[in-house]
Structure formats: structure tokens, C-alpha cells
Amino acid sequence: MKRLAHLPLLVGAVVSLFPFYWMIVAATHRTRDLLHSPPPFLPGDQLFENLRRLEETVGFSRVTLNTVGLTVVYTALSSVISAMCGYGLAKFRFRGRGLLLAVLLATMMIPFQVLLVPLFQMMANVGWIDTYQAVILPFLANSFGIFLMRQAFLDFPDELIEAGRLDGCSEARIFYRIVLPAARPQLAAVVIFTFISQWSAFIWPLLMLNSEDKYTIPVALSRMIGQSRVDYSGLMLGAFIATLPIMAVFLAFQKQFVSGLLGGSVKG
Amino acid sequence: MRGRAGWFFTAPAAVLFAVFFGYPLVASLVQSFQTDADGETVWAGFDNYTRLFQDPLVGRSLVNIALILAVQVPLMLVIALGLAQVLNLSWLRFRSGYRVAYFLPAVTTLVAYAVVFRVLLNTDSGLLNQILGTHIDWLNDPTMARVALIGSITWRWTGYNMVILLAGLQAIPKEQYEAAAIDGAGSLRTYVSVIVPQLRPVLLFCLITSTIGTLQLFDESFVLTSGGPDNATLTPVLYLYENGFQQLDFGYAAAIAWLVVALTGLLSLVQFRALRTKS
Numbered sequence: 001m002k003r004l005a006h007l008p009l010l011v012g013a014v015v016s017l018f019p020f021y022w023m024i025v026a027a028t029h030r031t032r033d034l035l036h037s038p039p040p041f042l043p044g045d046q047l048f049e050n051l052r053r054l055e056e057t058v059g060f061s062r063v064t065l066n067t068v069g070l071t072v073v074y075t076a077l078s079s080v081i082s083a084m085c086g087y088g089l090a091k092f093r094f095r096g097r098g099l100l101l102a103v104l105l106a107t108m109m110i111p112f113q114v115l116l117v118p119l120f121q122m123m124a125n126v127g128w129i130d131t132y133q134a135v136i137l138p139f140l141a142n143s144f145g146i147f148l149m150r151q152a153f154l155d156f157p158d159e160l161i162e163a164g165r166l167d168g169c170s171e172a173r174i175f176y177r178i179v180l181p182a183a184r185p186q187l188a189a190v191v192i193f194t195f196i197s198q199w200s201a202f203i204w205p206l207l208m209l210n211s212e213d214k215y216t217i218p219v220a221l222s223r224m225i226g227q228s229r230v231d232y233s234g235l236m237l238g239a240f241i242a243t244l245p246i247m248a249v250f251l252a253f254q255k256q257f258v259s260g261l262l263g264g265s266v267k268g
Numbered sequence: 269m270r271g272r273a274g275w276f277f278t279a280p281a282a283v284l285f286a287v288f289f290g291y292p293l294v295a296s297l298v299q300s301f302q303t304d305a306d307g308e309t310v311w312a313g314f315d316n317y318t319r320l321f322q323d324p325l326v327g328r329s330l331v332n333i334a335l336i337l338a339v340q341v342p343l344m345l346v347i348a349l350g351l352a353q354v355l356n357l358s359w360l361r362f363r364s365g366y367r368v369a370y371f372l373p374a375v376t377t378l379v380a381y382a383v384v385f386r387v388l389l390n391t392d393s394g395l396l397n398q399i400l401g402t403h404i405d406w407l408n409d410p411t412m413a414r415v416a417l418i419g420s421i422t423w424r425w426t427g428y429n430m431v432i433l434l435a436g437l438q439a440i441p442k443e444q445y446e447a448a449a450i451d452g453a454g455s456l457r458t459y460v461s462v463i464v465p466q467l468r469p470v471l472l473f474c475l476i477t478s479t480i481g482t483l484q485l486f487d488e489s490f491v492l493t494s495g496g497p498d499n500a501t502l503t504p505v506l507y508l509y510e511n512g513f514q515q516l517d518f519g520y521a522a523a524i525a526w527l528v529v530a531l532t533g534l535l536s537l538v539q540f541r542a543l544r545t546k547s
Contacts, residue, residue, distance in 0.1 A: 005354050012351055013369040016427060019384045020372065022395065026387060035393040081280045088277030100278060103285050109532065110293065111484040113505045114525035117512040118292035118299065141284035171273040200377040203486075207513070218379040222491070225383065232387055239380035246375050254368055258431055 020243070027237035034232050050237045057231070058220045059213065060238065067199065067216040074136045074198040079191050082142055083183070086149025087175055091161065107143045120207055130210045138204070145190040152186035153179060189256045196246055217242045300522035316523035326524070329502045332414070333482055340418045341478045347422070348429035348474070355430070356437045367434070370427030382491035385420055410500035413493050417501050420488050425481070429474045436470030437463070472543045476536050483532050504528050 026034050029044040054060040089097065119138055128134035156179055164174040180187070202218040209219055221238050224231060250257060303312035320326050351370065355363055373381070388395050389406040397404055406416045444462055464471075486505040489495050495502035495510070504524055512521030 002359065005357060005360060009351065009354055009366050012347075012426075013366055015423065016369050016373055019381070019388065019423075020376075022388065023380070023384050026384075034387065035390070037393055038398055039393060039395055081284070084277045085281035088274045092274030092277065094272075094274030094278075096282070097274065097278075100282055100285075103289065106293075107285065107289055109480075109536075110529055111505060111525070111532070113484070113486060113508055114296050114522075114529060115289065115292040116509070117518050117521055118295035119288065120513075121295075121518075122292065137284070138288040141281040141288070146281060171276065175277070196375055200379075202378050203490075218377060221379045221383060225379075225386070225491075232383075235383045236387065239377070239383045242377045242380045246377060247372065250372065250375050251368065254364070254371075258367075258371075258435070 020247075023236050023240045023243065026233055027240045029233055031231055031233045046233065047237070050233050053231070054234045054237055057234065058215075058224065058238075060220070060241075062213060063215050063217055063220045064241065066214060070132055070135065070216060071195060071198045074140070075191055075195045077136070078140050078142050078145065078194045078198075079187065081140060082145030082190050082194075083149045083180060083187060084175070085141070085146045086151075087153050087179060089146070090150045090153035091156070091158070091179075104143045104146060116203075116207070123208065129208060130214060131208075132214070134208045135201075135205050139198075139201075142194060145194060148186055148190055149183065152183040156182055185256055188253060192249055192253050192257055195249060199246060200242075296522045296525060299518050300526055301519070303519040304517070312519060316519045319520060320523055320527055325499060325502065325507060326504070326527075328499050329504045329507050332499075332501060333485060333503055335414065336418060336421070336485065337479065337482050340421055341475070341482060343418075344422045344426050345429060345471075345474055345478065348426050349433050349471075351426070352430045352433040352437055355434055367431060370430050372427070373424045374428040376424070378487050378491060381420075381424065382488075385416075385492060389416055407493055408497050410498050413497055413501050417488055417493060420492060421485075424488075425478070429478065432474055433467070433470060436467050440466050468543060472539065475543070476539055479535050479539060480532055483528060483535065504531075
């Protein structure tokens with residue numbers, strides 16, 4: 001009976017994980033062996049050959065560095081903005097607070113595709129097409145992160161903030177010395193979420209970036225799909241490399257990840 | 269004084285929202301009442317909106333997502349609930365391992381996932397056809413493309429919903445299961461009368477997020493099928509994208525966008541009302 005419970009779970013796990021395994025298999029074979037019947041089921045020995053070709057055709061190391069740089073800068077800025085805004089909303093009363101909360105809710109209800117065309121025209125008007133600031137700026141303020149941080153700060157005791165004020169600390173100092181350290185787990189969740197979302201960001205960078213030497217991994221891979229003779233094994237290797245950091249981050253921080261995910265939906 | 273500190277902390281986000289959310293939102297609304305005539309932008313009244321109702325492709329895209337709402341969302345939530353139920357058994361081993369396995373698809377890079385599925389679903393040499401011993405044209409036959417789309421979305425999001433439902437189940441006090449068992453309620457009756465009502469808010473959350481996700485579906489049909497074959501996997505948001513960035517018909521694209529917004533609001537409200545008033 002106890003063993004039987006594992007059966008549906010195992011079937012589900014195999015279905016979930018198989019595409020990842022297949023990614024590794026395909027990334028280590030030649031394209032023509034992949035499309036051969038029957039296709040290989042075990043990893044092959046073409047990993048370095050595929051890597052060399054990927055570097056040659058799309059400059060993959062450059063593309064990877066672009067993605068890392070862009071993701072790190074975005075994550076750092078966006079997390080700071082989320083934490084600040086969350087704190088301001090949780091602990092201060094000021095004019096416009098209600099409006100800001102309403103805007104936050106609206107950003108979650110409205111599909112971002114509504115904004116695509118006007119945002120694109122905006123970037124074209126200021127001549128920012130094919131720049132990294134155009135990729136990052138529109139999505140720096142993130143409602144999800146702000147709500148998560150606000151939730152974290154709501155429970156923070158006001159007495160401690162008052163005590164800091166009596167000691168003559170500035171509001172900014174109180175924030176990063178006293179309040180922020182207490183919300184470290186939630187901040188970690190926000191960092192992980194923003195990292196993953198920017199690392200995988202696709203449509204907007206695709207619209208913004210034109211020069212090959214500025215591409216991010218998802219953009220470079222999607223361009224490869226569009227080619228006449230698709231290099232599947234190279235693509236699969238690229239896809240695997242794109243997935244690797246996400247898997248690593250997720251495995252390392254899955255507890256924060258799940259608690260962050262549940263932020264508003266479930267208590268306890 | 270306090271007010272100023274509040275502004276100080278919220279200003280960066282507020283300014284960014286004003287410029288990159290508020291402005292384009294208003295611009296999109298304005299655009300939906302405009303059209304392009306010989307290279308000049310002119311007012312069009314409600315023309316873009318009336319065109320929505322006459323455009324067969326809008327109808328087609330709505331039928332496509334209605335199908336997904338009717339088939340994929342219930343299928344996914346039932347599987348997710350079933351898995352969550354089994355994973356909630358306290359004596360079960362490897363629970364966190366399973367949780368990771370199920371959740372991984374939801375955090376995969378979209379393009380990576382598209383690449384893998386395109387190879388797996390290849391008609392002549394794809395592994396799925398090899399395993400099934402079939403020769404199904406997964407991405408080029410209208411019906412099968414829909415099946416492939418539904419399968420892909422289910423693969424990607426079941427684990428996400430399962431993790432949320434599992435947390436909901438774990439929040440239900442153990443004593444309630446036991447009390448119901450002592451009362452002699454059978455396990456199915458326990459389930460329906462004790463568990464389901466308590467799970468209602470979490471189920472509502474999953475249902476609404478899945479519905480919104482379906483109404484705004486874009487990723488899968490863009491990277492897997494490009495809306496084809498024969499528009500069988502065209503979604504409203506993909507159609508919006510095509511009108512905006514391929515036809516450069518900004519006014520019509522904006523009108524489609526606001527149709528999606530209206531539908532999202534309407535369906536969320538209906539589900540919220542239907543499931544909330546009973547509790």
C-alpha cells in the first residue's frame with residue numbers, strides 16, 4: 001500500500017523531468033544522430049564539439065556574459081526598489097499611498113502585452129532601441145516583489161523603528177540597518193524571482209536587441225530556431241546552459257522560493 | 269516629515285510605474301481609438317472595436333482559448349490536486365524530491381523548453397512518436413497541434429499549482445482529518461465535507477491565476493506553433509502581437525489588448541463571486 005502511493009508520483013516525476021534529461025542527451029550528440037530513427041537514449045560524446053560550434057556560430061560565451069551582466073544588474077536594482085517601496089507602503093502614511101497600491105494591483109491584472117506597442121514606440125522615440133537600459137528599465141519596478149516585501153515589513157515591530165529614531169538614526173539608516181536585515185528570507189525570495197524572470201526574459205529583449213553581440217541567451221536561441229538548417233544539438237546545448245543556473249538557484253533556495261510563491265495566497 | 273520619508277522610499281517605484289506603466293497604458297487606450305491613414309494617425313472612433321466583432325480571426329482565437337479553459341485548466345487542476353493529496357501523506361518518503369521534480373518545469377527558460385518540445389514532437393524523428401510507435405503530425409495538424417499545446421502547458425504549470433495546493437492542504441489542521449475519521453465518515457466523504465471547503469480559497473487562487481494565464485496565453489503558441497496550423501492555436505494576445513509588430517496596425521492591436529483586459533476582469537470577477545459567496 002505504502003509503495004503504491006509512489007506509483008503516480010513516480011510517473012509524474014518522470015514526465016516532469018524527462019525533457020531535462022533529453023536536453024542533456026541531445027546536447028551531447030550530432031544533430032543528424034538526433035534526427036535518426038531510433039534516436040539515442042543515452043548521452044553521447046559530442047559535448048565539446050557542439051560547444052565549439054555554438055561558440056563559433058553565435059559567440060555563445062559573449063551571449064552568456066551579456067545575459068549574466070544584464071540579469072545581475074537588473075536583479076540588484078529591482079530588489080532594492082522592491083524592498084524600499086514595500087517598506088514605504090508598510091510603515092508610512094503619505095499622500096498618494098492609496099493610488100500607488102491601486103496601480104500595483106492594476107499592473108498585476110493587466111497583461112503586459114497591452115503595453116508592448118506603446119513601450120516600443122517610446123524606446124524608438126528616445127533612440128534607445130538596441131540598448132540595455134531599454135531592456136531593463138520598463139520592468140524594474142515589480143509589483144510582485146513590492147507586495148512580498150510589504151508583507152514582510154508589515155509584521156516588523158514599530159517600537160524598534162521608533163527606538164532607532166530616538167537614537168537619532170536617519171530614516172534611510174533605520175531601513176538598511178534595522179528593518180531590512182529582519183526581512184532577509186523574503187528579500188532572498190524576491191532576489192531569486194527577479195533573477196529567474198530576467199534570466200529567461202524573451203519577448204521584450206527580442207524586440208529591443210538587434211545587434212548579435214548584444215543578444216541574451218533566449219534571444220540568440222530563438223534566432224537559431226529561425227535559421228533554414230536548424231542546428232538542433234547546438235540549440236539543445238544552448239538550452240541546457242540556459243537552464244543550468246535556474247536549476248542551481250532553484251535547488252539551492254527552494255525553501256525561500258516556495259515560501260515566496262505562497263506569499264499572498266496561503267498563510268502558514 | 270513621516271510623509272516625506274514615505275515618498276522617499278516609494279519614489280523610485282512610483283516614478284518607474286508612472287513612466288513605464290501609466291503612460292503606455294493611457295497611450296494604448298488612446299491608440300485604440302486611432303488608425304493609420306496614408307501614414308498619418310487619425311481618429312477612428314469605435315472603428316477598431318467594431319472591427320473586433322467582425323473579424324473571424326478574433327472569434328477563432330477566442331474559441332481556441334475557450335477550449336483550453338474548458339479542457340486544460342480542469343485537467344491540470346485535477347492532476348495537481350491529486351498529486352498534492354498523495355504528497356501530503358505524512359509517512360511518504362522523498363517528498364521534497366518530488367516537489368522539486370514537479371516544480372522544475374515552471375521555472376524553465378521559455379525558449380529552452382520550446383526547443384526541447386519542438387524536437388520531441390518532431391513528426392518523422394521525434395521521440396514521442398518513436399515511443400508511441402505513431403507518425404502523428406503534432407505541430408502541423410490542427411487538432412494535434414491543440415493537443416500538443418494543451419500537453420505542453422499542462423507539463424509546464426501542473427507542478428506550480430500542485431505546490432500551492434499542497435501548502436493549502438498542509439494548512440488544514442491534522443485534528444480535522446482525525447475527527448472526521450472518528451465520526452465514521454468514509455474517506456471520500458471526509459474529503460468532500462472537510463477538506464474541500466477549507467481548500468476553497470487556495471483552489472480559487474489556482475483557478476483565477478490559471479484562467480488569467482489562459483486568457484493571456486502567448487508564450488506557447490508563439491514559440492511552439494506560431495499560432496498555426498490554420499490558426500488552430502492562435503490566441504488573442506498572439507493576434508495582438510501580430511497586428512502590432514507585423515501589420516504595424518497599432519490601433520487595432522490596442523483594441524485587441526483592451527478586449528483581453530475586459531475578458532480578464534470579467535472572468536476573474538465571475539469566478540470570485542461564484543466561489544466566495546458560498547463560504
